[in-house]
Amino acid sequence: MPASVVIVGGGLMGLSAAWHLRRAEPGARVVVLERAQVGAAASGASAAGVRVMGRDPAERALALASLGRWPELDRELDGATGYRRGGGLRVALDDASWRAVPAWVAEQRGDGVPVDVVDAGDARRLAPEIAAGCPGGVFCAMDGQAEAMPTVQAFAAAARRAGVRLEEGVGVERLIVEHGRVVAVSRSDGRREPCDVAIVAGGTWSPPLLAPHGVRLPFTTRALQMLLTEPARGALAPVIGAFDRKLSFKQLAGGAYLIGGGWPAHIPDEAANRWEVLDDSVQGSLAVAREVYPPVASVKVARGWAGLEAFTPDDLPVLGPVPSLDGLLIAAGFCGHGFALAPAVGDVLARLACGRDAREDLWRGLRLERYTAAVRRGES
Ligand SMILES: Cc1cc2nc3c(=O)[nH]c(=O)nc-3n(C[C@H](O)[C@H](O)[C@H](O)COP(=O)(O)OP(=O)(O)OC[C@H]3O[C@@H](n4cnc5c(N)ncnc54)[C@H](O)[C@@H]3O)c2cc1C
Structure with a gap:
């Protein structure tokens, strides 16, 4: 010891x-x-x-072990993380992505990741306001979200x-x-x-x-952008992602949408942990969010920020x-x-x-x- x-x-x-x-x-x-x-x-x-879906095989066992801990974490910490397990839904938006879904799912299921193919009807039941014409996607019941x-x-x-x-x-x-x-x-x-x-x-x-x-x-250091909207109606349970799009999308307890997905911000001073939100990234992120989840078009962005993160090869x-x-x-x-x-x-x-x-x-x-x-x- x-x-x-x-x-x-x-x-x-x-x-x-x-x-x-x-x-x-x-x-x-x-x-x-x-x-x-x-x-x-x-x-x-x-x-x-808080997701296991879509992880690299080298990280899956760690992610499965970690996600197994989250439901009990508030009790263990005697605190409030804001965690809820509403699942994760990654949607396909075109035929090419949709055709790739079965192999993507099979590969992860082989490692015990609980992912399922969902058709258009199931996707709409899970996320009623998802884009019309979405052919379906993949659902992971184990995924969820907390508050940072x-x-x-x-x-x-x-x-x-x-x-x-x-x-x-x-x-x-x-x-x-x-x-x-x-x-x-x-x-x-x-x-x-x-x-x-x-x-x-x-x-x-x-x-x-x-x-x-x-x-x-x-x-290498990258700054990742987040956008938070004004509160919207509805209560979206799963975290939404999309094949071939930069998107992580969720609705918080108070109704606001939280939108990310890896859009870059500018780093004027890395040592001082300083970032600046880029207009191109704001517009790009909002365009994808609206494409996947149209109700985004009717709410205003309340706030944007970024966080510096290390990336490896x-x-x-x-x-x-x-x-x-x-x-x-x-x-x-x-x-x-x-x-x-x-x-x-x-x-x-x-x-x-x-x-x-x-x-x-x-x-x-x-x-x-x-x-x-x-x-x-x-x-x-
Ligand atoms: C915008 C954004 C969205 C993200 N979304 C998700 C997500 O949805 N799901 C997910 O799983 N992950 C997500 N991540 C990634 C996740 O948040 C990070 O991987 C994780 O928080 C990293 O934690 P950390 O403790 O390693 O690093 P950090 O939180 O960066 O902490 C490092 C700390 O070390 C301190 N420090 C550095 N050098 C020194 C020193 N010499 N002496 C003392 N202190 C020092 C810094 O001040 C800092 O507080 C996201 C990250 C960002 C930026």
């Missing part, structure tokens, strides 16, 4: 790891250092979709109650390594925070902490130990789909830090070594 763990970053991954750690080891000293405020980056900006900032706050409060020391406004400037092992981190207030294990969960700002130790994280996160440095774990690079994974990622990190059954079956394909092996093979 590690006597002390320092976690870099108060996003969902860092907070979930901290809470799981104290739950597993009430005697451990667990410190989260967040340079801004909890949820200041991707986690607080997220669309908060309430989820972050629920994890932060649970971690604090469990005895985690969570400090906001304190950055980690570097890892202190002695004899190949991380022994402490250097804080932005000049102090040294000793640790037996450090967990880097610094989102898209993780690479500079590892680079001085010869570890290259192949991340294979669109999969990096999770697990860092082979060349003892006492170091990483969880970063979630490529716009990490929110749903937070419960399982935190559990895996806590198990790894405690040296207990680390459930490698859940994250084998997400190890950092997949890139070092690619470099050895001469791939970029």
